[in-house]
Amino acid sequence: MIVSVDPASAVPPYEQVRSGLARQINSGALAVGTKLPTVRGLAEELGIAPNTIARAYRELEEAGLIETRGRAGSFVASSGDESLSRAREAAETYAAVTRALGLSGEDALKIVRAALAH
Template sequence: MIVRLDPNSKTPPYEQVKSGIARRIRNGSLAVGTKLPTVRALAAELGIAPNTIARAYRELEEVGLLETKGRAGTFVGASGDVTLRRARDAAAAYAEQVRALGLSADEALAIVKAALET
């Protein structure tokens, strides 16, 4: 199964599908070029409406994690690798600045957490 839903979660099903697929792309368990199930097939497998899957796929495509190739299907996109590389590069640059400023790792992480929450 490509993703699992938690029926007791307050998170909407489309968001669970979206975040589950995104997580698998980012951790490498869904590699670039992997063909995903059709909208109808995944909806049937999960027991939810096809529009729910379509919304998740569409939002993942908007951020470059998925590519739809017409009748050929939906695939894990290559830009997911680019996104991760950019994030790693930005993190490395930040770490370098933090060291130059003499901040501790705890202070640096607190700054990042605060920035992500805004």
């Protein structure tokens, strides 16, 4: 199984799928060019609605992590490596700004956690 969904989690199923795939793409566990399961196939495997998977795939595509090639399917995009690099750069910039403002690391992390929760 490529990802799993915990029905008891407070995190919506589409977000569990999206974040699980994003984590695997960014870590390299899912290599560039890897074909992803079809929306219907993954929905059936996970026992959730196809629209849930479709939403996760749309968000991954908008983030540049996957690309959909019509009837050929969805694949891990080469820009996935670029996305991780851009996120690292943004984090470094954020760290420099919060240090310059005199914020503690703990306060800076609280701000990030709040931003990610939205």
